Amino acid sequence: MNQNAQTLRADAHPSKAFFTETLPRDIPLSDCILDLVDNSIHRLITPTGLDVSEHLVAGTKAARISVAVDVAFDPSKFTIKDDCGGISIDDAREQVFRFGEPVKQKTQAGLGVYGIGMKRAFFKIGKQISIASRTIDEKFRIDIDVDDWMKNDAWDFPFTYARKENSKTGGTDIDISKLYPAVSEQFASKAFRGILVEKMSRVFALFLKAGLKIKVNAEACLPDIPELAESKDLRAVRHMFKKDGVDVLIMAGLSPKHDRKPRGWYVFCNGRMVLDADKTEKTGWGTDSHPAFHVKYNHFLAYVYFRSQEVQKLPWTTTKDGVDRESPIYQTALSEMRLLSRPILDFLNTFYEDVKEQSEPERAVFEKARPVSPLKIAVRQNTPFEVRVKKTADDELVSIQYPRPNKKLRRIREVLGRSSMSASRIGQYTFDWFYDRNCK
Amino acid sequence: MIEVLLRLSNAGYAISEYSYLGLGSPYYVDFVMFHKYLFIQDMVCVEWASVPKRMRFNKPFKFIKLRLEALATYIPSMVPSKRYLAWLDYDRSLDVDMLQDIDGCLNRVGSQSILVVTADARPRLPEDPFDLDIAAMKPEERDKLTVRTYQEWFGHYIEGKITRSTISGVHVAPLFYAVVAERIRETLAKRGGGLGFFQMFNYVYRDGAPMFTLGGMIGTEEDERALNDAGIFRHPFVRPSSDYLEISVPPLTVREKHWLDSRLDKHLTADGLRFELEEDLLNNYRRFYKEYPTYMETVL
Numbered sequence: 001m002n003q004n005a006q007t008l009r010a011d012a013h014p015s016k017a018f019f020t021e022t023l024p025r026d027i028p029l030s031d032c033i034l035d036l037v038d039n040s041i042h043r044l045i046t047p048t049g050l051d052v053s054e055h056l057v058a059g060t061k062a063a064r065i066s067v068a069v070d071v072a073f074d075p076s077k078f079t080i081k082d083d084c085g086g087i088s089i090d091d092a093r094e095q096v097f098r099f100g101e102p103v104k105q106k107t108q109a110g111l112g113v114y115g116i117g118m119k120r121a122f123f124k125i126g127k128q129i130s131i132a133s134r135t136i137d138e139k140f141r142i143d144i145d146v147d148d149w150m151k152n153d154a155w156d157f158p159f160t161y162a163r164k165e166n167s168k169t170g171g172t173d174i175d176i177s178k179l180y181p182a183v184s185e186q187f188a189s190k191a192f193r194g195i196l197v198e199k200m201s202r203v204f205a206l207f208l209k210a211g212l213k214i215k216v217n218a219e220a221c222l223p224d225i226p227e228l229a230e231s232k233d234l235r236a237v238r239h240m241f242k243k244d245g246v247d248v249l250i251m252a253g254l255s256p257k258h259d260r261k262p263r264g265w266y267v268f269c270n271g272r273m274v275l276d277a278d279k280t281e282k283t284g285w286g287t288d289s290h291p292a293f294h295v296k297y298n299h300f301l302a303y304v305y306f307r308s309q310e311v312q313k314l315p316w317t318t319t320k321d322g323v324d325r326e327s328p329i330y331q332t333a334l335s336e337m338r339l340l341s342r343p344i345l346d347f348l349n350t351f352y353e354d355v356k357e358q359s360e361p362e363r364a365v366f367e368k369a370r371p372v373s374p375l376k377i378a379v380r381q382n383t384p385f386e387v388r389v390k391k392t393a394d395d396e397l398v399s400i401q402y403p404r405p406n407k408k409l410r411r412i413r414e415v416l417g418r419s420s421m422s423a424s425r426i427g428q429y430t431f432d433w434f435y436d437r438n439c440k
Numbered sequence: 441m442i443e444v445l446l447r448l449s450n451a452g453y454a455i456s457e458y459s460y461l462g463l464g465s466p467y468y469v470d471f472v473m474f475h476k477y478l479f480i481q482d483m484v485c486v487e488w489a490s491v492p493k494r495m496r497f498n499k500p501f502k503f504i505k506l507r508l509e510a511l512a513t514y515i516p517s518m519v520p521s522k523r524y525l526a527w528l529d530y531d532r533s534l535d536v537d538m539l540q541d542i543d544g545c546l547n548r549v550g551s552q553s554i555l556v557v558t559a560d561a562r563p564r565l566p567e568d569p570f571d572l573d574i575a576a577m578k579p580e581e582r583d584k585l586t587v588r589t590y591q592e593w594f595g596h597y598i599e600g601k602i603t604r605s606t607i608s609g610v611h612v613a614p615l616f617y618a619v620v621a622e623r624i625r626e627t628l629a630k631r632g633g634g635l636g637f638f639q640m641f642n643y644v645y646r647d648g649a650p651m652f653t654l655g656g657m658i659g660t661e662e663d664e665r666a667l668n669d670a671g672i673f674r675h676p677f678v679r680p681s682s683d684y685l686e687i688s689v690p691p692l693t694v695r696e697k698h699w700l701d702s703r704l705d706k707h708l709t710a711d712g713l714r715f716e717l718e719e720d721l722l723n724n725y726r727r728f729y730k731e732y733p734t735y736m737e738t739v740l
Contacts, residue, residue, distance in 0.1 A: 342515070343516065
């Protein structure tokens with residue numbers, strides 16, 4: 001059959017199954033719940049102009065906010081309630097339930113970026129969703145039965161009610177039931193609550209410090225911001241630059257000696273953490289001749305804060321648990337991250353010199369350093385990483401050289417089982433062996 | 441190199457106003473030369489050495505800022521967007537630390553800066569990262585280790601695999617050139633802003649250990665046009681491609697040099713000299729004599 005190409009059309013309509021079944025696969029349950037908290041915070045930011053990143057850099061305190069987000073779940077239901085201002089009926093009609101952020105909304109501040117987080121969370125968690133929201137002068141409710149919605153062709157959600165009504169405060173309540181079995185199982189797990197609390201404590205740390213209260217099954221999330229180690233002889237680097245409407249603040253140094261947790265890079269967009277203690281190529285490890293993460297770098301601790309009034313310029317992914325590595329602003333930041341971190345990694349490398357005593361002065365500087373909040377470092381001018389190591393004449397190394405027959409070196413290699421051990425290493429090994437047994 | 445850099449003023453680049461960043465040696469030859477011939481006054485010497493007193497004692501000019509630290513530590517202090525003449529003159533073979541230095545410098549220097557990298561062109565591994573007596577290894581074992589290490593360090597910068605034949609020559613300048621050139625290209629591509637690298641120097645210098653040098657300007661298309669219009673790329677000492685200029689000059693005493701300089705013309709042959717010197721070395725000297733100060737001439 002020969003058809004006229006001009007009359008042929010390839011169907012490009014989206015399918016509802018893509019949003020209800022496919023997209024939710026790309027994100028773990030805990031991150032979906034974080035997305036819902038993002039939405040609560042986003043509704044707070046627009047009317048109040050809250051900018052936790054700006055306060056971080058300026059050293060000012062955000063006007064204390066007294067709002068709360070309560071997350072509760074059990075194997076049969078999930079709820080999230082906030083008093084962050086609510087959603088207007090107009091916004092609900094035109095924007096909030098769209099799949100994808102309308103183009104006209106591109107330039108805005110806050111945490112709402114792609115217009116997908118809330119819907120994806122709904123479809124991930126369960127099949128019966130109720131969203132009721134109130135502002136100070138109106139309220140609405142929308143009930144969604146996913147199975148029914150899938151059966152018809154319409155892409156909208158009818159309002160259960162929408163009316164003018166005054167309230168003291170605005171807020172939103174979301175209830176989800178008919179949970180998916182895998183979700184029920186996770187909600188039944190005791191560990192899941194702990195994981196969620198821990199995650200929220202880090203992801204929303206700056207907002208928690210500004211007064212936001214988040215509870216998960218009645219357990220409060222407290223801000224968790226790992227501290228950097230500093231002293232008069234050890235200072236973290238602080239570097240800020242602006243590019244294409246985005247402010248980028250980088251702080252890097254060492255975590256304190258008592259901090260046993262392997263750290264890495266913590267990346268934030270508009271105050272919300274998107275990468276947590278990253279040790280992968282996402283933050284430059286093992287790329288462009290930069291070393292891969294190693295246990296000797298466990299005390300490397302660094303922060304990158306991206307901030308912009310235009311959320312689309314920030315390098316976050318749709319799941320907000322990573323970064324868009326192709327983003328030009330992220331590429332620029334990554335180059336700075338690599339070059340600013342090198343002196344710190346070089347310093348950590350000195351802890352592993354061949355001669356243990358050679359690194360004792362460096363270790364002494366590290367051990368004397370005390371924890372400092374990154375919030376205190378953020379307000380400084382740009383300063384490089386600094387470490388002052390004092391070495392005395394006793395710390396200096398003396399080279400010892402003496403000849404010995406090759407067959408004796410060969411025999412030592414055989415005994416130690418190290419056939420390629422260098423002559424200098426053999427000398428060091430035998431020296432240390434005698435010293436440790438007779439001179440300590 | 442100085443002859444080419446002097447010509448940049450014809451293209452509108454006030455090289456005397458650049459900041460010079462050099463790696464240290466107690467002789468400070470490059471600092472003296474660039475101050476004397478290019479009139480650069482803003483200079484930084486970065487040296488991570490165990491001879492701080494010697495470095496301070498031998499500093500030829502008060503205005504040279506001496507930073508006794510690793511280049512990796514200094515790079516974050518570089519002023520972004522400042523124009524630098526940065527000569528990373530290493531005395532060892534190419535390794536990953538150098539590639540990181542190059543990446544770091546390129547992310548800080550301003551447009552129209554000049555970056556030059558020099559390294560030992562022999563395939564020699566550093567001893568430190570390996571718990572092995574490399575010098576005592578059999579040649580086949582050493583070559584295997586070198587191939588494996590270079591493949592890990594440099595493999596993704598070049599096409600094809602690194603094999604024994606890659607490292608079997610007297611020097612591996614073509615390999616090091618390819619790696620450094622690609623590192624520069626990748627860094628500038630990620631940096632954006634339409635910046636490119638306009639290569640001017642690709643030398644292999646043989647005076648004892650073979651040394652390879654790659655250098656050029658970081659700039660925009662407008663800079664490329666300016667350099668072209670000023671005839672920079674047509675200068676006999678400019679090599680804008682992978683074909684390197686081999687510089688091999690004889691080691692001469694001060695007296696021999698002065699004697700040659702007073703008599704050097706196209707007719708002078710090796711037979712006419714009052715001291716032994718091979719004909720091809722004499723020809724090389726004839727070609728490069730202007731760039732050939734002895735250490736004594738430079739530091740006095």
